[in-house]
Structure formats: structure tokens, C-alpha cells
Amino acid sequence: MxxxxxxxxxxxxxxxxxxxxxxxxxxxxxxxxxxxxxxxAAPNQITERDGSAFSLTPDWSLDTQAAGLASTLGSRLPVSDVLAAANRSTNDCSTSRKQAQPEFYDRTDIPLQANQILHSSDRFCWDDSDSKVSYWVPQGVTGSSDADDDGQWGPNKVMAVSWHYDTGKAGTQTDHGARLSLVDRVSGKYRHVLLVEPTSSSNFRAVPIHAGGLAWLGRYLYVADTSRGLRVFDMERVLEVATDQDDVIGKSGSKYYAYGYRYVVPQVATYRQAITPPSPCVPQPNALCYSSLALDRSTTPDTLVVGEYRDGRSTDLSIDGGRVVHYDVDASTRKLAVSSGKAVPSRAVTTPKSNVQGAQTWQGEYYLGRSSADKHSFMFAGSADMNTYSWAVGGEDLYYEHGSGLLWTATEHAFNAADTLIDKRIVFAVPLAGIAPR
Known part of the structure; x- marks a missing residue:
């Protein structure tokens, strides 16, 4: 060749x-x-591609099981009740955590010009127990700006961040799955809730996924399931469980437990791709790694944006860099639009950048946040050719808050690869207007 x-x-x-x-x-x-x-393709060029292989088959059968579980537990709470019972507080961030932001870019191996340095304009940090825990790792980010037109969910302005459980760091083979931090952006209070999958026996289990991306569409929280596709959880069906045991999941005796968490959010649907890549996920020409999620409200209709993480570059042009795939959202139901029983991508592109942990589109422009270990990384922006900017240490999923014009991310690293504490977890935002695409 x-x-x-x-x-x-x-x-x-x-x-x-x-x-x-x-x-x-x-x-x-x-x-x-x-x-x-x-x-x-040109080495810095986004290229259109056929996305039909990434069609998803919806399965909403878990909705019935979630309804039965809610009936059995006798509880169905709004998010506002969870926030009213918030038991942790965000803080103003230590110097170490602030250093993860793009304005502190300090790499001499890849120097950037002053006009390539992005500056954060809003931020918050977790309490110390969450900032320094090794086995719960922040991943996806979304909020009430995605969920509703007015930027609030009920009376609250909310941000949601997913965390995945690292069994190796925890020293156990029992995977506690994925949790969600619901943050009241006015009070700064937050609470963790556990994502669970209902079973046919009016029970539930943990959801052992990476949860690398989130998008909140009406009552539905879409969560990336890397090899499978998408899982959907019902934010209007939060359930309260017992908390006197922290090593039990599901029903035990006459009570239900969730590893010590007071609240669970049940899964109601799955969108599955036809071919499942090997685990850990390796991109295939006809199968996608669902690594990040974002909602684009600038399109008509709204589109759910899936970003793919690709570790390094490839000589296979169909997967080089990674793919970004768009799915239309039904305006009335907030489910993915379906044609002949499939959610078919409305657009798909191949990007020229590898190691992308977050992908957001807005008004035809692509914003790609590259990941890193213990160094600052890069934000790439453009509709064809891409400009390069400074980015976070360990930046993950992206979330555009349309009311404020801010682009948010959560960083993941408390420790480096040598298990040395670097304390770099922060949730921050930069003005989208400050990122000038080419």
C-alpha cells in the first residue's frame, strides 16, 4: 500500500x-x-466519515423493573431532596489543585505562546476525603444547563460528576460500580449517590463501568458505557435505601443497601452498539469506544455528542486519532431519535488528535480536551483545522453550560503513576468565547 x-x-x-x-x-x-x-487526511484536519456502523439499538425494558423497584421501596425523591440532605461541601481549592488549571501551563518540552494559554473563570474543589481518595476517580461532567432550558433542575442549579471505582486501588475484587456527585452550585453542598441496575427480582446491583461521559437530558441521565454504548438513568426516580451496612449491595433481609450510600439512581435503558470491542476497549473500524458525552443545544434538533478515546495514533485511517459521533435527540421525549428501530448517527467525523477525554461541539465547532498523567495537556478547537491551547492536568469529560457560556471539565488525578500524591483534582471552567477556533 x-x-x-x-x-x-x-x-x-x-x-x-x-x-x-x-x-x-x-x-x-x-x-x-x-x-x-x-x-x-491532512495531519491537523477533522474529516467526515460514514457513521452508520455506530447505530445503537434502544432497550427500555429496565424502565419497568425500575418502576417495580420504586414501588417496593416506597420512595421516589426529587433531586432537590438529595441536595437538601447534602452532607459534603466544596471548597475554594488549594494551591496544588489550582495548579491543574490551564493558566498554570508550565511545559518547556512543548512551549505555547501567550495567546494559546487559556484562563479559568470559575472553579470548585471537593472536600479533602474526595480530593485525595485513590479508588474513586472523577470522570464525566454535566449539569442542569443540559437538563433544562432555564439552566436549572427544579429550584436548583446543579452540576453532576461521575466517579468510577478502581478495584486495584481499593485492594478488592468487589467493584462498587459508578457513583454520581450532585452539587448545588449555589450553596456548594454536594452528595454522592450510587448508580444501580434494577433486576427482575425487585432488587438491584452496582454498575461496573468507567462512566467516562455524562449528559443530562430532561429526566434522563445518559452515561457512557465504553464498550457497550450508552446507559440511561432516571433522575426523577431517585430512591432512598438503608445506610447501616457499607459492604452490601441490594436487598439483605428486609432492607436495601448501596455500599453505605443513602440514595441510588436506577437505570431505565440501554443503547447498544452492534459489535462489542474487546475490553479494555480498543477502537475498531465498525465499533466505537464510548468515552465521553456532551449535549449540543446549538443544533436543530439537539444532538448527543460521543467522543472516543484513542491511546496514540494509528496507521488505520478509519480509527486514527478517534471518532466523534452525533445522535439526534427527540425534543419531546429527550430520548435518542430512532429510525427503523435504531438510533442512527446524524454525523460522524474522525479527529486528528489522540488521547481525547472530552469532546464538545457548539455552533459547528469542535472542542477536544486531551488527557494527561501528571503534566498539562491541550485543548484543540476548530471545525476543520484545529488550533492548540493549554489545558488541564488530567482533564476529563466536557460540559458546555449554555446559560453562562462556560466550558467545564473535571480533573481526575490525586496520585501519579508512581502512586505519589499530587493532589490535582479540581472542577473548573473557561469561557468558550476565549477559545478561538480556526
Whole structure:
């Protein structure tokens, strides 16, 4: 196979002139076109692609089981009740945690110009027990700006952040699944709730997923399930359980437990892709890794935006960098729009950037937050070619708060790869207007 690259074709022994190089490039491109083989995209270019392979099959059968569980427990609480019972407080962030923000970009190996340095305008941090815990790790972020047009959910302005459970760090084989932090953005109080999957026996179990992306659409919380697709939870069906045992999940005796958490949010649906990639998820030409989620309210209709994490680059152009896929949202139900029983992507692109943990689109522009371990990383922005900006240490999912014009992320790292405390967990926002796409 002949591959076009952006490297010069000049060789000291051949001394080919520039015109000859151009003619050779044109001939090779024509040969590739005639053979039906796609030529490589420009190294910094977003390219359109066919997304039909990423169609999802909806299954709402868990809705009935969630209703039965709510009836059995005799509780069905609004989010406002959970916030009224919030038992933790955010704080103003230590110096260490603030250093994870993009304005403190300090990499000398990849220098950036002053106009490439982004500056945060809002932030909060977790209490110390959550900032420094190793086995619960922040991932997805969304809020009431996604959930409702007025930017609030009931009387509250809310932000929600998902955390996944690391069994290795916890020193156990028992996976406690994924939890959700519901944060009152006015009072700064928050409470963790556990995401659970109802079973047919009026019981429930933990949901052992990475929960790398969140989007809150009306009553439904969409959560990325990396290899499977999407899981949907009902934010109008929060259930209260007993808390006197912290090592039990589901029914035990006459009570229900959730590893010590007072509240659970039940799953009501799954959107499954046809082909399941290997675990841990490795992108395939016809299967996606559902790594991040965002809601784009600037489109008509609204679209759910799925971003894919790709560890490094690939010579396979169909998966190089990662894919970003859009699904239309039904305006009345806040479910994904379905055609012939499938949620079919309305748009799909391949991005030129790897290690993207968060993808948000707005008014036709793409915003891609790249992840990192213990160094600052990069925000890429554009509709075709992409500009590069400073970004967080350990930035994850993206959430555009349309009422404030702020782009939010949560950072994940409390420790580095050597298990040394670096204390870099923070939730912060930058003005979207300060990121100038090309």
C-alpha cells in the first residue's frame, strides 16, 4: 500500500526539485483514488466519515423493573431532596489543585505562546476525603444547563460528576460500580449517590463501568458505557435505601443497601452498539469506544455528542486519532431519535488528535480536551483545522453550560503513576468565547 505523508520526499542522493515532488504527489493521489483507497487526511484536519456502523439499538425494558423497584421501596425523591440532605461541601481549592488549571501551563518540552494559554473563570474543589481518595476517580461532567432550558433542575442549579471505582486501588475484587456527585452550585453542598441496575427480582446491583461521559437530558441521565454504548438513568426516580451496612449491595433481609450510600439512581435503558470491542476497549473500524458525552443545544434538533478515546495514533485511517459521533435527540421525549428501530448517527467525523477525554461541539465547532498523567495537556478547537491551547492536568469529560457560556471539565488525578500524591483534582471552567477556533 502506498501512503502519503506530510514529510518531504526529497532525498540527498536524488535531489528532486519541488515541482517533481508535486507531480509525484498528484500521481500517487490519483492512483489511490482509482484504487478506492482513501488518502491520508491532512495531519491537523477533522474529516467526515460514514457513521452508520455506530447505530445503537434502544432497550427500555429496565424502565419497568425500575418502576417495580420504586414501588417496593416506597420512595421516589426529587433531586432537590438529595441536595437538601447534602452532607459534603466544596471548597475554594488549594494551591496544588489550582495548579491543574490551564493558566498554570508550565511545559518547556512543548512551549505555547501567550495567546494559546487559556484562563479559568470559575472553579470548585471537593472536600479533602474526595480530593485525595485513590479508588474513586472523577470522570464525566454535566449539569442542569443540559437538563433544562432555564439552566436549572427544579429550584436548583446543579452540576453532576461521575466517579468510577478502581478495584486495584481499593485492594478488592468487589467493584462498587459508578457513583454520581450532585452539587448545588449555589450553596456548594454536594452528595454522592450510587448508580444501580434494577433486576427482575425487585432488587438491584452496582454498575461496573468507567462512566467516562455524562449528559443530562430532561429526566434522563445518559452515561457512557465504553464498550457497550450508552446507559440511561432516571433522575426523577431517585430512591432512598438503608445506610447501616457499607459492604452490601441490594436487598439483605428486609432492607436495601448501596455500599453505605443513602440514595441510588436506577437505570431505565440501554443503547447498544452492534459489535462489542474487546475490553479494555480498543477502537475498531465498525465499533466505537464510548468515552465521553456532551449535549449540543446549538443544533436543530439537539444532538448527543460521543467522543472516543484513542491511546496514540494509528496507521488505520478509519480509527486514527478517534471518532466523534452525533445522535439526534427527540425534543419531546429527550430520548435518542430512532429510525427503523435504531438510533442512527446524524454525523460522524474522525479527529486528528489522540488521547481525547472530552469532546464538545457548539455552533459547528469542535472542542477536544486531551488527557494527561501528571503534566498539562491541550485543548484543540476548530471545525476543520484545529488550533492548540493549554489545558488541564488530567482533564476529563466536557460540559458546555449554555446559560453562562462556560466550558467545564473535571480533573481526575490525586496520585501519579508512581502512586505519589499530587493532589490535582479540581472542577473548573473557561469561557468558550476565549477559545478561538480556526
Amino acid at each position: 502506498i501512503v502519503l505523508t506530510d514529510q518531504p520526499l526529497l532525498d540527498n542522493s536524488l535531489r528532486m526539485n519541488v515541482d517533481a515532488v508535486k507531480r509525484l504527489g498528484f500521481i500517487v493521489a490519483m492512483l489511490l483514488l482509482a484504487a478506492g483507497t482513501p488518502a491520508a
